[in-house]
Amino acid sequence: MMVPSTSMHPCLLVSEILVNIFAEVNERDEEEAARTLAALCRTCRAFREPAMKVLWAHLGTLVPLIRCIPCVKIVKSKGKLQDDLPTLILEREMSSTDWEIFLSHSRLVLTCGYYVSRRDKHPVLNSPSHDIGVDILRALSSPPPSSIVFPHLRKIRWTDSRKDSIRFFRLILTPALEFLDMSSITDPVYSVVIPSINDACPSLRIMHLPKWPFLHLPDMFDKWPNLAYVTSGPLADATIQSLGRLAHLASMDICLHKLHDIKSLVENPGFSTLRRLVLRAYNINLATAFMRQVKSTHLREVKCYLPHGTTATGIQEWIAILLDRCIPRRLEILEIEDYADAGADFPAQFTLTPDILKLLSRFRGLTTLDLATACTYSLDDTALTQLAICWPSMQSIALGTHWGWRQHSDVTLKGLLSLVRQCPQLESIGLVMNAITTDITSQRPGGGVRRPKVISLNVGDSRVGDPLAVAAFLSDVFPRLLSVDAFNHLGGRRRPIPAAKEHEEKWKEVEKLLPAFSKVRAQEHPPVGPRRKAFLLEELYLA
Numbered sequence: 001m002m003v004p005s006t007s008m009h010p011c012l013l014v015s016e017i018l019v020n021i022f023a024e025v026n027e028r029d030e031e032e033a034a035r036t037l038a039a040l041c042r043t044c045r046a047f048r049e050p051a052m053k054v055l056w057a058h059l060g061t062l063v064p065l066i067r068c069i070p071c072v073k074i075v076k077s078k079g080k081l082q083d084d085l086p087t088l089i090l091e092r093e094m095s096s097t098d099w100e101i102f103l104s105h106s107r108l109v110l111t112c113g114y115y116v117s118r119r120d121k122h123p124v125l126n127s128p129s130h131d132i133g134v135d136i137l138r139a140l141s142s143p144p145p146s147s148i149v150f151p152h153l154r155k156i157r158w159t160d161s162r163k164d165s166i167r168f169f170r171l172i173l174t175p176a177l178e179f180l181d182m183s184s185i186t187d188p189v190y191s192v193v194i195p196s197i198n199d200a201c202p203s204l205r206i207m208h209l210p211k212w213p214f215l216h217l218p219d220m221f222d223k224w225p226n227l228a229y230v231t232s233g234p235l236a237d238a239t240i241q242s243l244g245r246l247a248h249l250a251s252m253d254i255c256l257h258k259l260h261d262i263k264s265l266v267e268n269p270g271f272s273t274l275r276r277l278v279l280r281a282y283n284i285n286l287a288t289a290f291m292r293q294v295k296s297t298h299l300r301e302v303k304c305y306l307p308h309g310t311t312a313t314g315i316q317e318w319i320a321i322l323l324d325r326c327i328p329r330r331l332e333i334l335e336i337e338d339y340a341d342a343g344a345d346f347p348a349q350f351t352l353t354p355d356i357l358k359l360l361s362r363f364r365g366l367t368t369l370d371l372a373t374a375c376t377y378s379l380d381d382t383a384l385t386q387l388a389i390c391w392p393s394m395q396s397i398a399l400g401t402h403w404g405w406r407q408h409s410d411v412t413l414k415g416l417l418s419l420v421r422q423c424p425q426l427e428s429i430g431l432v433m434n435a436i437t438t439d440i441t442s443q444r445p446g447g448g449v450r451r452p453k454v455i456s457l458n459v460g461d462s463r464v465g466d467p468l469a470v471a472a473f474l475s476d477v478f479p480r481l482l483s484v485d486a487f488n489h490l491g492g493r494r495r496p497i498p499a500a501k502e503h504e505e506k507w508k509e510v511e512k513l514l515p516a517f518s519k520v521r522a523q524e525h526p527p528v529g530p531r532r533k534a535f536l537l538e539e540l541y542l543a
Contacts (some may be wrong), residue, residue, distance in 0.1 A: 008046065018050035026054050056108035063088065063130045068105055069098050074130065089133040099144050111155035111179075134164045141167040148174065155179035161186040166193055173200035181208040183231065198223040205248075209233060211255050211280070221246060230254070244270020244293065253278035256286045269295040276301040284314035284338075291321045299326035301333040309340025309374050311349045312356060319359045328362040332393075337372040337402070347407060350375045352400075354383040361390035368395060370430075372402035377432070381415035388422035397423070398430030401460035404487070405432040408497065409462065412437070413473055420477060421449050430458035436465035454478040458485040459507065461497055467509040474510070475517030482518065484511045 011017055022040060026033045040051035059065060066072055071091050077084035094102075137160075143149055149171045156172060158181065166189060173196060180201065182190065190210055197204075198220065206229040216236040221227060221243045230243065231253040243249065250273060271277075274296040281287040287304050302322060310318075315336065322331075352375050360369070369391070377400055388394070397419075409432045416433060420426055457474065464470055474481055486507035487500065497503070 013046060015050050018047065019053055022047075022051050022054040052105075053108055056105055057110045059109055059112045061113060062132065065102070065105055065109065066132060066136060067130075069094065069102050071095070071098055072136065075133075077131075085131045087131040087133050088136060090135050090139060094139050096144070099147070102140075103143075103147060103149070106150055107152060109150055109153055112150075112153065113157040113159075134162065137162075137165050137168050141171065143171065150174060151176070153177055157181040157184075159184040161189050163189065163192075165189075169193055170196050170200070173197060175200070175202055177201045178203050179206040180204060183208040183210055185210060187212065194220075202226075205229065207231070234258070240293075241268055241270065244268070247273065249273055250298075251276035254280070256281040256290055258282070258286070269293045271296055272298075274299055278303045278305075280305045280307075282306075283308045284310035284318055288314070288318045288321050291318065291325055294325045296325070297327050297330070299331060302326075302331065303333070303335040304337070306336070306338035306373075307340065309338045310336075312352050312375050313349065315352065315371075315373065315375065316356045316359065319356075323359065323362055329364045331363045332365055333368040334360075334363060334366060335368070335370040335372075337370070338374055340374060346374075347376050351378050352376070353378045354386075357383070357387060361387055364390050365393060366391050367393050367425075368397075370396070370398040371400060372398065373400070374403060376400065376405045376407055377409070379415075380410040381412055381418060384411055384415045385418040385422065388419045391423055393425060394423040395425050396428035397426065398428070398458065399432070401430035401432060401458040401485075404461035406461065406497065409434050413470070417449060417477060420451050420454075424451075426451055427453045428456070429454060430460065431462075432460040433462045435459075435470050436463050449477055451478055452480050455480050456483045456485065457481060461487055461500065461503075462507070463497065463503050464506045464510065467506050467513060471510045471513035471517055475514060475521050479521035480518060481514055484514070 022037060025036055025040075034055065037051050037055040040047045041055065042048075056065075066088055071094060072088050073091050075087045075089055077086055140149070151174065153172060153174055154176060155178060158169060158172070160169070161184075170193070177200075180197070182193075185193075187210070194209075194217070202224065203226060204224045205226050207224070207227060209230075209232040211231070211233040217239055219242050220239055221230075222245070225246070226248055227246050228248045229251040230249065233255045234257045235243065235254065240254075243252070249271060252271070252274060256279060269292075271294045274294065275298045277294065277299065279287045279290060279302075281290070281304065284304075284306055287306070304318070318336075352371070357377075357379070360366075379399075391397075411431060411433045413433065413435055416429075416431060419429070419431070455478075457478065474484075484507055487504040
């Protein structure tokens with residue numbers, strides 16, 4: 001009689017294979033992943049280390065790690081708010097045994113989002129379950145001699161703005177750290193800790209700094225030669241120049257409040273490796289001045305946010321500079337958004353004419369174009385068609401629909417049809433139109449042009465006539481269209497067109513008609529399966 005073998009398969013003795021298997025378990029079983037991995041740790045010695053690596057590799061907070069310390073206890077909050085969290089505190093001083101347990105787990109941590117309270121939590125990650133007491137932070141700030149708290153930490157989000165956490169934060173800064181997010185901490189703590197990062201983290205690749213304090217450290221970014229992604233608040237001119245000298249900088253999101261030495265910046269252009277640029281400038285003039293020092297052949301994405309608005313001339317100058325500082329055909333995403341009212345001079349200084357918009361036709365590789373400014377447009381069907389011909393790869397376009405044009409549009413449904421005909425990859429459309437007259441055949445309003453990927457349409461403050469005719473046209477061109485966004489987001493700068501309320505109600509009626517038309521269009525064009533396709537090809541051959 002053959003005795004069955006009780007030995008483990010040789011493949012399961014390889015730690016790397018087990019780590020991959022347990023990582024798959026962690027991905028597929030999100031709700032019970034922690035319990036499953038903990039059970040695997042206790043199953044056998046061979047499973048323990050690989051399962052521990054997966055279990056502790058990525059933490060949303062430090063709370064699970066701190067709760068492993070035997071001398072930590074939970075104190076319920078005495079606050080009156082329902083969402084007040086219980087606090088973790090120490091019952092006694094940490095012993096050598098406590099430190100051994102903590103360090104045995106912390107050595108496995110690769111990424112961590114650090115929270116101290118609900119109000120300080122980072123919105124992207126999971127909510128914390130406990131607050132961390134100050135006594136714990138002080139204790140963890142004094143580890144045993146020659147011990148590294150997080151030797152393999154690669155990524156951390158740090159949101160603690162208490163002064164008692166500064167010393168502990170400095171322990172986290174290790175040479176292996178690649179990702180550091182400090183965007184949520186306050187100015188007093190930020191000013192103290194930022195010099196500590198210079199020499200401690202030479203491997204940093206991604207860095208998020210707070211957006212509000214002004215930073216003046218001339219050679220700060222020279223310490224991180226591998227930095228590729230930076231988000232920052234206002235920087236001094238010399239600091240901007242050091243940022244522009246980085247050899248691997250691919251993405252930058254920066255606030256601009258003032259630029260003192262414009263001449264020096266222009267004479268020393270940089271950012272030659274930049275692929276993505278986000279400017280949050282006080283006004284369009286600052287954004288234009290900054291673009292003069294950028295010279296990159298790799299630029300793919302440019303976004304500009306202007307809290308104090310702009311004019312048509314300002315946008316024209318900014319686009320002209322952008323055309324000169326990049327390779328136009330390689331730019332894929334272009335967005336401009338401002339938040340200021342157009343003022344008393346509207347629409348005289350706030351009209352984007354066909355000549356201004358024609359500059360955008362040189363960006364022939366655009367996939368996304370969003371102009372959410374206080375400006376209005378002087379566009380008709382012919383001008384829109386000429387622009388659309390230059391954007392064969394366009395997937396998302398929005399021309400002033402966020403705030404509305406606040407005057408009559410000369411773009412008709414024919415212009416919309418021409419736009420989607422020239423841009424076959426369109427998935428999202430925002431366009432102000434004159435849909436009062438539908439001078440299009442009633443049998444096939446779209447003339448055979450169909451864009452099933454479009455499921456929503458933003459028409460801003462467009463005028464509309466017969467809701468039934470417009471719904472028939474839209475459903476023929478966009479058979480899966482379910483929603484029409486009209487007269488939304490206009491806010492305080494809303495300058496109503498005549499009979500605005502009437503047009504708004506008619507667009508709501510159009511939206512109500514679309515689901516019924518969508519079902520009809522689905523019956524007109526049933527999905528073609530392999531057999532049906534073969535039958536059609538055979539019929540075509542016989543014919």
